[in-house]
Amino acid sequence: MRYWLMKSEPTDVSINDLANFPEQSVAWYGVRNYLARNYMRDQMQIGDGVFFYHSNCKEPGIAGIAKVISVAYPDAKQFEKKSKYFDPKATQEQPRWFNVDVQLVKKIALISLPELRKHPELERMGTLQRGNRLSITPVDPSEWKFILKNLVRD
DNA sequence: GCCAACGTTGGC
DNA sequence: GCCAACGTTGGC
Numbered sequence: 001m002r003y004w005l006m007k008s009e010p011t012d013v014s015i016n017d018l019a020n021f022p023e024q025s026v027a028w029y030g031v032r033n034y035l036a037r038n039y040m041r042d043q044m045q046i047g048d049g050v051f052f053y054h055s056n057c058k059e060p061g062i063a064g065i066a067k068v069i070s071v072a073y074p075d076a077k078q079f080e081k082k083s084k085y086f087d088p089k090a091t092q093e094q095p096r097w098f099n100v101d102v103q104l105v106k107k108i109a110l111i112s113l114p115e116l117r118k119h120p121e122l123e124r125m126g127t128l129q130r131g132n133r134l135s136i137t138p139v140d141p142s143e144w145k146f147i148l149k150n151l152v153r154d
Numbered sequence: 155g156c157c158a159a160c161g162t163t164g165g166c
Numbered sequence: 167g168c169c170a171a172c173g174t175t176g177g178c
Contacts, residue, residue, distance in 0.1 A: 007176090033161075056176050113177080131159045133175045 002048045003139035004039070005062070005127050006102065007055040015052055015063040018104045025069060025103035029077045030085045032097065036136040041072040041098040049144060050102055053127065054110070055135075061112040065152070070101035109153040121146045 006028065008014070018026055031037055050066040074095035077085035090096040116122055126137030 009176090060177070133160070135175085 002043060002045070003050070003141060003144040004044070004048060004068075005051040005053050005125070005137050005139050006066075007053045007127070007135040009056045010054045010063075011057070014054065015104070015107050018052065018064070018066070018102075019107060023103060025101050027076070028099040028102050029075050031075070031099060031135060032085065032087075033134060036134055037098055039136050039138065040100050043138075044068050044072060044100050046071065049139075051139060051144075051147070052102075052104075059110060059112060061110045061116065062108070062147070062151075063110050064107045065105040066102045067105050068100050069103045072098040072100050075099045106154070111147065111151045115151065119146070119150075 010017075012030075013026060018024060028040065031040065046068055048068040050068060051062045052064040052066045054060055054063045074092075075085070075097040077083040078087040078090040078095060078097045079092065080086055085097075087096055113128075116125070116128060122128065122143055125139065125143055126132060126134065
């Protein structure tokens with residue numbers, strides 16, 4: 001069992017969008033970075049914990065708790081010519097991009113980025129590192145527990 | 155909208 | 167295989 005922080009732009013998929021989807025779940029399509037892909041393809045397992053993070057928006061931060069509910073499978077968007085995630089080099093036989101499905105556990109009061117930065121216990125979190133732009137980063141179990149215990153409010 | 159950081163591309 | 171150019175990310 002691992003823990004992850006996964007970024008989504010709320011103008012694309014917000015925590016409220018997730019809450020309104022069937023099964024409150026979504027395919028995490030559109031990851032086009034190899035390291036982030038590898039996390040999904042090689043390491044994620046059903047049941048892994050996810051912080052659902054709002055990025056590139058007015059109030060960036062952790063907006064909810066979610067979980068991984070599928071292992072990785074080929075990202076359908078890479079085959080769709082009209083999609084901005086289309087990849088001409090990907091084939092059905094040799095897909096290049098993968099995604100898992102993620103399901104909402106609960107929406108929480110936003111834990112803002114400045115709030116996260118206040119805590120020395122969290123200063124090593126991948127997403128807080130200078131220059132880090134990865135949309136998926138591992139969360140240490142100690143960081144996961146710290147946030148749940150001290151920062152998560154309904 | 156700016157811009158630093160950084161991943162990817164492609165010429166050589 | 168180097169590396170300059172380019173594109174993207176994402177906080178501010």
